[in-house]
Amino acid sequence: MNSGFEVDYAQIYKTFHTGIPILGDFQLTETLIVSWIVMIIITGLCIFLTRDLKIENISKRQAFAEMLVETGNNFVRNNTGSNKFDKLIPFVSALFATSVVSNLISLIGLRSPTADLSTEAAWAIVVFIMITSTKIKTNGFGGYLKGFTTPIAVMTPFNILSELATPVSMACRHFGNILSGVVIDGLIYWALGLASAALFGLIPGAVGDFLSKIPILGVGIPAVTGVYFDWFSGCMQAFIFCMLTVMYIANAAEEG
Amino acid sequence: MDIQALMLITAETKQTQELVTLVPWTFIIQICNLFIQVFLIKKFLFKPINDILEKRKNLADKSIREAREAQSEADSLKEQYEDSLTNAHAEAAKIVSEAQKEAQTKADTLVREAQEEAASIKARAVADIEQEKKKAINEAKDEIGSLAMDIAGKVVEKEISESDHKKLIDDFLNKVGA
Numbered sequence: 001m002n003s004g005f006e007v008d009y010a011q012i013y014k015t016f017h018t019g020i021p022i023l024g025d026f027q028l029t030e031t032l033i034v035s036w037i038v039m040i041i042i043t044g045l046c047i048f049l050t051r052d053l054k055i056e057n058i059s060k061r062q063a064f065a066e067m068l069v070e071t072g073n074n075f076v077r078n079n080t081g082s083n084k085f086d087k088l089i090p091f092v093s094a095l096f097a098t099s100v101v102s103n104l105i106s107l108i109g110l111r112s113p114t115a116d117l118s119t120e121a122a123w124a125i126v127v128f129i130m131i132t133s134t135k136i137k138t139n140g141f142g143g144y145l146k147g148f149t150t151p152i153a154v155m156t157p158f159n160i161l162s163e164l165a166t167p168v169s170m171a172c173r174h175f176g177n178i179l180s181g182v183v184i185d186g187l188i189y190w191a192l193g194l195a196s197a198a199l200f201g202l203i204p205g206a207v208g209d210f211l212s213k214i215p216i217l218g219v220g221i222p223a224v225t226g227v228y229f230d231w232f233s234g235c236m237q238a239f240i241f242c243m244l245t246v247m248y249i250a251n252a253a254e255e256g
Numbered sequence: 257m258d259i260q261a262l263m264l265i266t267a268e269t270k271q272t273q274e275l276v277t278l279v280p281w282t283f284i285i286q287i288c289n290l291f292i293q294v295f296l297i298k299k300f301l302f303k304p305i306n307d308i309l310e311k312r313k314n315l316a317d318k319s320i321r322e323a324r325e326a327q328s329e330a331d332s333l334k335e336q337y338e339d340s341l342t343n344a345h346a347e348a349a350k351i352v353s354e355a356q357k358e359a360q361t362k363a364d365t366l367v368r369e370a371q372e373e374a375a376s377i378k379a380r381a382v383a384d385i386e387q388e389k390k391k392a393i394n395e396a397k398d399e400i401g402s403l404a405m406d407i408a409g410k411v412v413e414k415e416i417s418e419s420d421h422k423k424l425i426d427d428f429l430n431k432v433g434a
Contacts, residue, residue, distance in 0.1 A: 009272035023280040029273055031282055035289050042293065046300035053308045055315060062308075069305040090298040098293050113286075118279050122286035179275070 005190045008182055010116050031116040038101045038113060042094075068093075079243065080250040088249065091130075095123060096242045103178055103234030106185070107226065114178045114237075117171065124171035127245045131166065134252040170244055177237045181229040188225055192217040401425050 013033070016026040049065035058066070072093040076085055102114040113119045136144045148159040193215035200211035273279065405425055 007275060009275060012271040012273055015271075018281075023284070026281040027273065027279060029279070029282060032285055035286065039289060039293050039296070043296045043300060046297060050301060050304040053304055055308060055312050065301065065305055066309065069302060069309070072302075090302050091294050093302070094290065094294040094297045097297060098290065116273075116279075116282065117276055118282035119286045121278055122283050123290060125283075126287055126290060175276075 005187065007186050008111055008115075010111055029116070030111045031113045031119060034105060034110050035102070035113040035119070037110065038098060038105060041101055041105075042097050072096075075242070076246055079246045080253075084253065085246070085250065088246065092242050092246055095245065096238050099123075099174070099238035099241055100235055103181075103238060104230065106182065106234075107230055112178055112182065114174060115182045117175045120171035120175045121167075123174075123241070124167035127170065127248065128167035130245075131248045131252045134249050138253050166248065170241060174237045174241050177233050181233050184229050185222065185226070188222050189215070189218055192221060397429060401429055404428065 011030040012027045013030070014028040016028070018024070018026050046065075049061055049068070051061070052059075053062055053065075072089050073086075076089045076092055077083060080088075099114060102112050102119070106112045106115070132144075135147065139147060148156050148163070150159070196215050196217040197212045200214075200216065201208055203211060405421060
C-alpha cells in the first residue's frame with residue numbers, strides 16, 4: 001500500500017502527433033476509451049430494451065422502455081411548457097443518459113469521463129450554441145445583438161460576461177462535482193488504508209505484518225460515502241445539466 | 257512524501273494528463289460522441305418506442321372512431337324508424353278520418369234519401385187522401401141525389417119520369433154542390 005495520497009488521473013494510453021498547430025497532439029486517453037464504453041452500454045441497453053416490441057400485451061422490458069421515453073418527453077414538455085421543443089427530446093435524453101452512466105461508471109472501477117473537463121466543456125459548448133441559435137432564430141440577429149444592451153447600454157459588458165458565463169458555469173459545476181467525488185473517494189481509500197495499516201499493525205508478529213498490508217477497512221465504508229459522492233451527486237449533476245439545458249433553450253425562445 | 261514527488265513518480269510509471277485541463281482533441285471527439293449518442297439513442301430507443309406508441313394510439317383512435325360510427329349509424333336508424341313510425345301514425349289517422357268522412361257522407365246520403373222517401377210517401381199519401389176525399393164526395397153526391405129523389409118521390413107521391421127526375425136532381429145538385 002502506497003502511503004502517499006494519490007488522485008486518479010486520466011491516463012494517456014497513446015499519443016499521436018498530428019502536427020496541426022492549435023489542436024496539438026491527439027491523445028488516446030482514458031476519458032475517450034471510457035466514453036466509448038459508456039456509449040456502447042447505453043446503445044446496447046436501448047437495443048435490448050426495444051427488442052420485439054408489441055402493441056398489446058407488452059413485456060416489463062417494453063414497459064420500462066416506454067416509461068423512459070415518456071419520462072424524457074414529459075421532462076422536456078413540462079419544462080418548456082409546450083410541444084415546440086420535441087426535437088430536443090433525444091438530445092436531452094442522450095445528454096442525461098451519457099452523463100449518468102459516465103458518472104456512475106466510476107462505481108465499477110473505471111475513471112468517469114465526466115471527471116475530465118474536456119467532456120463537460122464539449123457538452124456545454126453544444127448547449128451554448130443551441131441557446132444562441134435559438135435566440136437568433138427567435139429575435140433575428142439584430143435582435144440578438146440588441147438583447148445585450150438591455151436594460152441600458154452600459155450593461156453590455158456585463159451581459160456579454162453573463163452570456164459567456166452560462167457554458168462555463170454549466171461545465172465547471174458538473175466537472176467540479178464529479179471531480180470532487182473522485183478526489184474524496186481517493187482520500188477515503190487512502191485514509192482507510194492508512195487506518196487499517198495502523199490498526200492491524202498493532203497485532204504482533206507475521207500476522208500483523210500481513211494484515212496491515214491489506215486495506216481491510218476499505219471494504220464497506222466507501223460504499224456508504226459513495227451513496228452521496230457517486231450516486232446522488234452523479235444523478236443530481238446529470239439532472240441539473242439537462243434541466244439547465246432545457247430551461248436556457250426555452251427561455252431563449254421566449255425572449256423578445 | 258509530498259504530492260509533487262508523487263506526481264513525478266506517477267509521471268514516470270504511466271503517462272497521465274493533468275487533473276484540470278482542456279484537451280482540444282478530446283473536446284472535439286466528445287462533441288462528436290455526444291451527437292453520435294443522440295443519433296444512436298434516437299434510432300434505437302425513441303424511434304421504435306414512439307412508433308409503437310403511435311401505433312397504439314392509432315388503434316385506440318380507430319376503436320373510438322368505429323364506436324362513434326356505429327353510434328351514428330344506430331342514431332340514423334333510430335331516426336328512420338321514428339320517421340316511419342310517425343308516417344304510419346299519420347297514415348292511420350288519415351285512413352280513420354277518411355273512413356269517418358265516408359261514413360258521414362254515407363250516413364248523410366242515407367238520411368237524405370230517407371227524408372226524400374218519407375216526403376214522397378207523404379206526398380203520395382196526401383194525394384191519395386185527396387183522391388179518396390174526391391171519391392167520397394162524389395159518392396156522397398150520388399147518395400144524396402138518390403136520397404133526395406126518394407124523399408122527393410115520397411113527398412110528392414107523384415110519379416115523374418125517370419129522366420125528368422134525373423134532370424131535376426142534377427139541377428138541384430149543381431145549385432147546392434158547386
